[in-house]
Amino acid sequence: MATPAIPQRPIPNSIKFLFGGLAGMGATVFVQPLDLIKTRMQLSGGGRSSFSVGSEILRKEGVSGIYTGLSAGLLRQATYTTTRLGIYTWLFDLIKSPEGAPPGFGTKMGLGVVAGGVGAFVGTPAEVSLIRMTADGRLPLEQRRNYKNVADALLRIIREEGLFSLWRGTTPTIGRAMVVNAAQLSSYSQAREMLNVYIPDGIGLHFVASMISGLITTVASMPVDIIKTRIQNAEGSLSMKKVVVDIVKNEGVFSLWKGFLPYYARLGPHTILTFIFLEQMNAWYKRQ
Template identity: 50%
Template sequence: MALVFGVEKKTVPNYMKYVMGGTSGMLATCIVQPMDLLKTRMQISGTLGTREYKSSYEVLSKVLKNEGVLSLYNGLSAGLVRQATYTTARMGVYQMELDWYRKNYENDPSVVATMTMGIGAGAFGAFFGNPAEVALIRMMSDNRLMPEDRRNYKNVGDAFVRIVRDEGVVALWRGCLPTVGRAMVINMVQLGSYSLMKDQFRGYLNEGIPLHLSAALMSGLLTTLASMPLDLAKTRIQQMRVIEGKPEYSGTVDVLKKVLMNEGAFAMWKGFTPYLIRMGPHTIFSFVFLEQMNKAYKKHVLGDEQSDPAH
């Protein structure tokens, strides 16, 4: 513990780092869920043998026309559970890694160190969040199927029960490898670039929401470009059906090979616009909510009026 003028400086307890990390992700998900649905529909477009959508706008118009506005929030319960598991774990672990680094090296971590910590936090979080990820993808893609082929999960709890009953508990971790791989890439780029951009923008902006927004916006763009191919592979594996004991894809590499052969290289970034629109605001809102919750906790609970919310 650090001492300031002979008085022990209070710090945010570890359990609150998890709580605030998960809460920030859940709040952001409530805002960007429609974009996640559009991105998912674009990524699985073509898996039924035809190209269902030409653009994100066409997805949106068809969903609104055929399914109604509330269908944009299909899978929200799974999205919230995903954030409660994945984001809680990754942001909590990352905050603890950050505190450990600062305690042992008495300095802020370098970009390389930040990216390394992000990889570990992402992998840890993705493993625990994979079951909710499977439920989320299936619930968002269900309405595009013929009525007789739909799974019709009532909510994320119903999805878990039926997946375990019909396919076995291992099915909850279907697509885990690309999910973990994507999370490692996302966290390496997202957390590393966010810290780097904050440092760069500090020369022009004071600590506060404008600085956090600017850094998160750039971080979201870089993260989208880097993670989309693995995100596409994850999405297709998690929603695929096993017909007569034979799965549609054997793994991540198989998905990417088939997409390259049948749909072209640019299909790797299919759904880029809604993914960016989803990733950008989600990154922004997650970090801004997290920074503000940290600031509020330190001010109102710990009584630290001078704390930098980033620290």
């Protein structure tokens, strides 16, 4: 007589949030240098290649300089990614049909928008610190902020500019997160379902679905990311409209996609590693 299969218990919501944050932090360790190059290019008014920016960082700031802002990047993932992936997977499971059928693509995009907006608000203080720390090396010595780490950055911003300065650029940050998550989470889920007919479930499927998701997300989110970066790096108040007008007028429309290659080189691998780490942790938990 065959032994009846033991039904798997669903993963608790607390574990979903934990795994989401750990997956994002693990990916950040690998892609922080690319995030640094991307930020420097977005703040630069002239046309420069990612290679020249990377070479300049190594020459002027040393090998350790390519990991400038890592502490802020990790805190950002611990707050933003923990929240967005946790909320998305929780809502995704919540609205699945009783038979276990996944929601439609439009619903997935809606879940991504909600998860991204909430996650962005939670993660904005770390985001502001990250932008400030990664931008510092391009300034003259006398103008640098010289934050020691993310804790120092947060405390000094509060002391020197006020508590609410930690949420500078919240509107474009939330807007970017909504675009990123609507594109990234929905396209990954959809690509994973469609490709599973041809590719068995495993790292290979997760890799291909993540590559597709990363490319779609890069094209959709770059303009909002550049606007967000410039607002958060400024010490004074800047409106989204003024930033957009200045970029288009002084640098051209296509400058809204400035740094496309390092952005995709950062977002693509980060998307791949995040989802692979997340899938592997979920699989490990279910086995245990």
